[in-house]
Amino acid sequence: MGKLLIVGSVAFDAIETPFGKTGKILGGAAPFIGLAASQFKIESAIVSVVGEDFPQAYLDILADRDIDISGIEVVKGGKTFFWKGKYHNDLNSRDTLVTELNTMADFNPIVPDNFLDADVVMLGNLHPDIQMSVINQMKERPKLTILDTMNYWMDNAWTQLMEVVKKIDVITINDAEARQMTREYSLVRAAAKIQEMGPKYVVIKKGEHGALLFHDEHIFFAPALPLEEVFDPTGAGDTFAGGFSGYLTAAENISFESMKNAIIQGSNLASFCVEQFGTERMLKLQKHEVEARLMQFKELTQFNIELD
Amino acid sequence: MGKLLIVGSVAFDAIETPFGKTGKILGGAAPFIGLAASQFKIESAIVSVVGEDFPQAYLDILADRDIDISGIEVVKGGKTFFWKGKYHNDLNSRDTLVTELNTMADFNPIVPDNFLDADVVMLGNLHPDIQMSVINQMKERPKLTILDTMNYWMDNAWTQLMEVVKKIDVITINDAEARQMTREYSLVRAAAKIQEMGPKYVVIKKGEHGALLFHDEHIFFAPALPLEEVFDPTGAGDTFAGGFSGYLTAAENISFESMKNAIIQGSNLASFCVEQFGTERMLKLQKHEVEARLMQFKELTQFNIELD
Numbered sequence: 092m093g094k095l096l097i098v099g100s101v102a103f104d105a106i107e108t109p110f111g112k113t114g115k116i117l118g119g120a121a122p123f124i125g126l127a128a129s130q131f132k133i134e135s136a137i138v139s140v141v142g143e144d145f146p147q148a149y150l151d152i153l154a155d156r157d158i159d160i161s162g163i164e165v166v167k168g169g170k171t172f173f174w175k176g177k178y179h180n181d182l183n184s185r186d187t188l189v190t191e192l193n194t195m196a197d198f199n200p201i202v203p204d205n206f207l208d209a210d211v212v213m214l215g216n217l218h219p220d221i222q223m224s225v226i227n228q229m230k231e232r233p234k235l236t237i238l239d240t241m242n243y244w245m246d247n248a249w250t251q252l253m254e255v256v257k258k259i260d261v262i263t264i265n266d267a268e269a270r271q272m273t274r275e276y277s278l279v280r281a282a283a284k285i286q287e288m289g290p291k292y293v294v295i296k297k298g299e300h301g302a303l304l305f306h307d308e309h310i311f312f313a314p315a316l317p318l319e320e321v322f323d324p325t326g327a328g329d330t331f332a333g334g335f336s337g338y339l340t341a342a343e344n345i346s347f348e349s350m351k352n353a354i355i356q357g358s359n360l361a362s363f364c365v366e367q368f369g370t371e372r373m374l375k376l377q378k379h380e381v382e383a384r385l386m387q388f389k390e391l392t393q394f395n396i397e398l399d
Numbered sequence: 400m401g402k403l404l405i406v407g408s409v410a411f412d413a414i415e416t417p418f419g420k421t422g423k424i425l426g427g428a429a430p431f432i433g434l435a436a437s438q439f440k441i442e443s444a445i446v447s448v449v450g451e452d453f454p455q456a457y458l459d460i461l462a463d464r465d466i467d468i469s470g471i472e473v474v475k476g477g478k479t480f481f482w483k484g485k486y487h488n489d490l491n492s493r494d495t496l497v498t499e500l501n502t503m504a505d506f507n508p509i510v511p512d513n514f515l516d517a518d519v520v521m522l523g524n525l526h527p528d529i530q531m532s533v534i535n536q537m538k539e540r541p542k543l544t545i546l547d548t549m550n551y552w553m554d555n556a557w558t559q560l561m562e563v564v565k566k567i568d569v570i571t572i573n574d575a576e577a578r579q580m581t582r583e584y585s586l587v588r589a590a591a592k593i594q595e596m597g598p599k600y601v602v603i604k605k606g607e608h609g610a611l612l613f614h615d616e617h618i619f620f621a622p623a624l625p626l627e628e629v630f631d632p633t634g635a636g637d638t639f640a641g642g643f644s645g646y647l648t649a650a651e652n653i654s655f656e657s658m659k660n661a662i663i664q665g666s667n668l669a670s671f672c673v674e675q676f677g678t679e680r681m682l683k684l685q686k687h688e689v690e691a692r693l694m695q696f697k698e699l700t701q702f703n704i705e706l707d
Contacts, residue, residue, distance in 0.1 A: 180584075181584060276488075276489060277626070277627050277628055277629075278625055279625050279626060279627045280627055280628075297608070300605070300608040300609075301608075301609075301622070303625060309698070310625055310698075310699055311698070311699060311700075311702070312622045312625070312699050312700055314609070314620045314622065317586055317587050317611060317618055317620070318585065318587060319585050319587045319588055320585055320588075321585075348702075348703075351702045352702055352703075352704050355702055355704060356704070385704060389704070390617070390618075390619070391618055391619060391620050392619075392620055392700045392701075392702075393700075393701060394619070394621075394656075394659045394660060394663055394700075395656075395660075396660050396663060396664070396693060396697070
């Protein structure tokens with residue numbers, strides 16, 4: 092069984108949308124990645140850090156899904172990373188109201204021994220130095236290393252980010268970030284420039300407008316499933332990354348074809364994530380629901396034109 | 400051979416983009432629709448109006464492609480509709496610098512006798528009263544009536560627009576207009592409401608983000624082909640409408656399946672239109688180029704996930 096190593100924040104989120112608000116609930120990139128990846132037949136582990144205030148029940152949620160949580164350090168007397176945000180009416184933008192890094196400020200990731208040979212490493216959005224530390228701990232180069240990052244690190248840790256980018260196989264960023272990273276407006280040109288920086292595969296996320304996969308001259312596009320209602324977009328990008336990396340960990344080989352399927356699987360799982368607050372929907376998700384919606388993705392995009 | 404009746408503006412356009420600017424060139428909705436539709440084995444006619452200043456060479460361009468131009472009235476002493484616009488750097492928005500309606504202000508459409516039994520009627524973006532006049536002239540209800548419209552008519556001729564909307568089969572509008580028309584942010588809900596207003600098929604154009612087709616519970620999505628460079632977006636929407644309506648005029652039957660192909664054909668032709676100023680690229684377009692790019696559309700969107 093393939094092994095997936097997930098490095099990312101584990102946090103408290105407090106979310107406000109036009110539909111309601113939550114108190115402190117389970118959040119951070121790693122739980123969303125882990126819950127999505129657990130849909131596939133793989134072994135997975137999370138490397139992260141929390142404070143003593145983090146409920147055992149939240150850790151149990153992850154462990155119950157056979158996610159190895161031995162790499163989640165619990166800092167005695169420490170407080171868990173906390174993010175509070177409020178979405179605007181169209182749910183396409185949000186204001187961050189609170190960011191308390193707490194224990195995350197001194198996060199020193201330690202990869203558990205039995206995941207030093209992971210097949211796939213999913214580096215969630217974190218300081219590039221943390222991501223590099225994990226890359227350097229691996230016994231040998233994994234089959235696939237996937238990087239998520241954001242504009243904040245481009246602004247504040249460009250040199251370190253570029254060092255990490257050289258060592259990875261896949262980068263997932265959004266369209267604005269791809270443009271910022273390359274100063275190219277055309278996503279086709281931006282993806283070509285990013286491939287020159289290191290990663291052979293570039294995934295550009297466009298939120299409600301879907302995701303693009305670039306590799307050499309090849310391009311693949313997966314739409315987001317049109318939904319009657321988006322309830323809470325929090326975690327959609329991480330759920331996408333979890334479906335993507337989870338599928339590829341279970342896949343027999345890494346190719347453009349398997350990447351295409353991984354993009355669809357990621358988009359599919361993300362379409363559930365946004366239906367309820369935080370991880371709520373992902374915790375209840377049933378296999379038959381996932382499969383039914385995959386069929387909807389097929390219907391949404393597949394056609395058969397014959398040329399004369 | 401199927402007959403397509405095209406009703407729309409024939410105009411002078413003057414365009415400025417970050418890449419350059421033009422003088423007065425061939426523009427208006429109908430030429431773009433007609434040129435795209437002429438890629439298919441159909442008979443077509445344009446109903447429109449121009450002034451005496453309109454060059455015979457421009458009319459010849461259309462006639463050379465077997466488009467019946469007997470329905471284009473040339474008003475003695477009149478001036479042709481003129482539009483001048485300037486695109487912003489990202490090419491996603493533009494400022495209209497000049498709109499001179501001229502002869503278009505009193506346009507009274509007369510459908511040529513031999514097109515009173517057209518199979519498909521493509522109503523380009525015009526005052527709803529003009530669109531209704533054409534609908535009323537038809538001998539019997541066409542197999543398919545397709546309506547293009549815009550926010551301007553929602554603001555200024557809502558009642559008349561709603562009368563037209565009741566009598567058509569397909570509406571093509573952009574996402575902002577679909578939201579304005581229904582006061583629903585979700586495009587899924589907006590499309591459902593629009594179907595209640597009349598049209599069985601709703602096509603929502605999202606520009607560089609592709610197009611959605613809605614019909615009952617079915618949804619189909621076609622992306623826009625990711626391009627290295629968009630040179631001039633003018634006419635892309637009309638070219639889409641031309642490919643869409645042209646394909647369906649040539650198709651043996653009207654079904655969700657043939658609509659899907661029509662959306663792809665429209666998107667495909669639109670991807671050429673934006674490569675040069677105005678109609679330039681469409682005038683040079685070769686069949687083998689169209690087919691090669693259709694293959695790119697397949698590669699871009701087709702995948703094969705097997706469920707276990």
